Amino acid sequence: MRRMLPDRYLQALTATLCLWVAVVVLGIFASGVYAQSEPVLGIDADASGNTATSIGQRDVCIEVASGDTFVVDVTVENVAGLSAWEAYVSLETAVVHVIDRDVQQLLASIPDSNTFDVSESVPEADGDNGLYRIGGANITDEPTGVDGSGVLARLTLQAAGAGLTTLSVRPVQTGAGAPVGAVLTDTNANHIGDSNGDSFFDGAILDARVAVDQSCPADDGGPIATLTGSDGGGIPTWIMVAVSVGIVAAAGFGGMALIRLRRTSSRGTS
Ligand SMILES: [Ca+2]
Numbered sequence: 001m002r003r004m005l006p007d008r009y010l011q012a013l014t015a016t017l018c019l020w021v022a023v024v025v026l027g028i029f030a031s032g033v034y035a036q037s038e039p040v041l042g043i044d045a046d047a048s049g050n051t052a053t054s055i056g057q058r059d060v061c062i063e064v065a066s067g068d069t070f071v072v073d074v075t076v077e078n079v080a081g082l083s084a085w086e087a088y089v090s091l092e093t094a095v096v097h098v099i100d101r102d103v104q105q106l107l108a109s110i111p112d113s114n115t116f117d118v119s120e121s122v123p124e125a126d127g128d129n130g131l132y133r134i135g136g137a138n139i140t141d142e143p144t145g146v147d148g149s150g151v152l153a154r155l156t157l158q159a160a161g162a163g164l165t166t167l168s169v170r171p172v173q174t175g176a177g178a179p180v181g182a183v184l185t186d187t188n189a190n191h192i193g194d195s196n197g198d199s200f201f202d203g204a205i206l207d208a209r210v211a212v213d214q215s216c217p218a219d220d221g222g223p224i225a226t227l228t229g230s231d232g233g234g235i236p237t238w239i240m241v242a243v244s245v246g247i248v249a250a251a252g253f254g255g256m257a258l259i260r261l262r263r264t265s266s267r268g269t270s
């Protein structure tokens with residue numbers, strides 16, 4: 001009988017330790033998810049519902065008719081201290097032309113900002129190489145930047161002829177030799193999302209497509225827009241996973257993990 005009591009204590013102690021280990025492991029995982037809110041660059045084929053500092057539903061394709069003018073956004077998510085950027089939007093000029101651009105968006109949301117437009121001239125049209133350089137820099141005396149997500153630039157496109165073209169800011173090897181690609185720079189002159197030191201953004205890049213006088217391909221796995229508009233936003237899957245992990249981890253951390261994850265969620269969807 002005297003041996004029973006210590007065994008029960010031992011079992012209780014083991015169970016408690018296992019619970020703590022589980023809580024700590026989940027907490028580390030939750031922190032990892034928090035840290036993994038990496039920057040993302042993309043094109044939203046329908047700018048409706050986006051503002052300078054918020055991204056609505058990302059449309060992967062838009063259907064338009066020859067001659068239509070419409071707006072698409074170059075978007076960025078999860079940046080910290082962004083103060084300058086440039087990107088090269090590739091497109092087929094036989095299908096769409098770039099006829100205007102506006103970089104007074106996310107950078108212009110910085111208090112007292114002075115956003116300098118470093119884009120090339122418009123239009124990008126027949127006879128051009130289908131690689132449109134666009135960018136902006138906040139040139140205030142004291143370096144200031146912006147955190148979060150939003151619209152880097154709004155492009156006005158005109159449908160030039162029937163066809164399907166991809167809009168992308170992925171790095172491109174030019175005929176001249178040197179590759180070009182997106183560069184995001186923070187207030188400390190570091191390149192955001194550049195993991196190999198060549199200055200180009202190496203994070204996730206999301207393309208979009210424009211279908212002129214035809215339907216978007218059935219294999220476009222996401223919302224497809226027409227010229228008339230789009231619906232509300234969605235919550236990325238990883239945030240749902242993070243929140244469910246956070247609920248478990250919060251039991252051990254007095255809610256700290258959940259609070260952090262809620263911040264992540266609001267940042268991710270704002
Ligand atoms: Ca959209």
Ligand SMILES: [Ca+2]
Nearest residue numbers: 194196198200
């Ligand atoms: Ca790089």
